[in-house]
Amino acid sequence: MTNWRAVIIGFLVATVLGILGLALPGVGQLAAGLIGGFVAGYIAGGGLGSGFWHGLLAGALGGIVGGLLIAIVVGIAGWAGGPIGGAISGVAGLGIFAMALLISFIMALESAIAGAIGGVLNPGRSDRTGQPADRY
Structure with a gap:
């Protein structure tokens, strides 16, 4: 089952660091x-496997949002012209569209690999309280 909380937190971390990383x-x-x-x-x-999946989703979400922002900027520029x-x-x-698709794929792939490493370092699946699920 997908832990959407983990995906959204990973996406937000990547987004904030991506904005700061513009330097x-x-x-x-x-x-x-x-x-x-x-x-x-x-x-x-x-x-x-779980870490790979969640990292993949977080990276793909970031790529989709990034591509959408690029499309909006180009649309506004075209409108002004x-x-x-x-x-x-x-x-x-x-x-x-092709560039956004490529960026989305690269972000998803790199995030999936890093997510797999994160999943290996935390082998116990946790719920929303942060406690390992096997304690219940």
């Missing part, structure tokens, strides 16, 4: 994805 383009976003995936996997616990700008941004939209 180091590329490296900052890479580190943000790794740390966010690790956090999601560690919070979810449950070993390698009038009909010609709209046509140019429409054509550019295909390239942006």
Whole structure:
């Protein structure tokens, strides 16, 4: 079962660190994805597979939101350019979609690997209280 709390916390960590990581383009976003995936996997616990899954979801969510933000910026820029700008941004939209898909895939993959490591370091699956589930 998916621990959505772990996924959302991992996503938020990756998002905040990604924004702060804009000072180091590329490296900052890479580190943000790794740390966010690790956090999601560690919070979810449950070993390698569970950590991988939760890190994958956190990274994919981050990639989708990042792609959406890029699309909004390009749409607004096209809107400001009038009909010609709209046509140019429409054509550019295909390239942006492909780039957002690639970024989403890379973020999901790196977060999944880091999440697997986090899941291995916390083999006991935990519930919302933070206590291992086998205590109940």
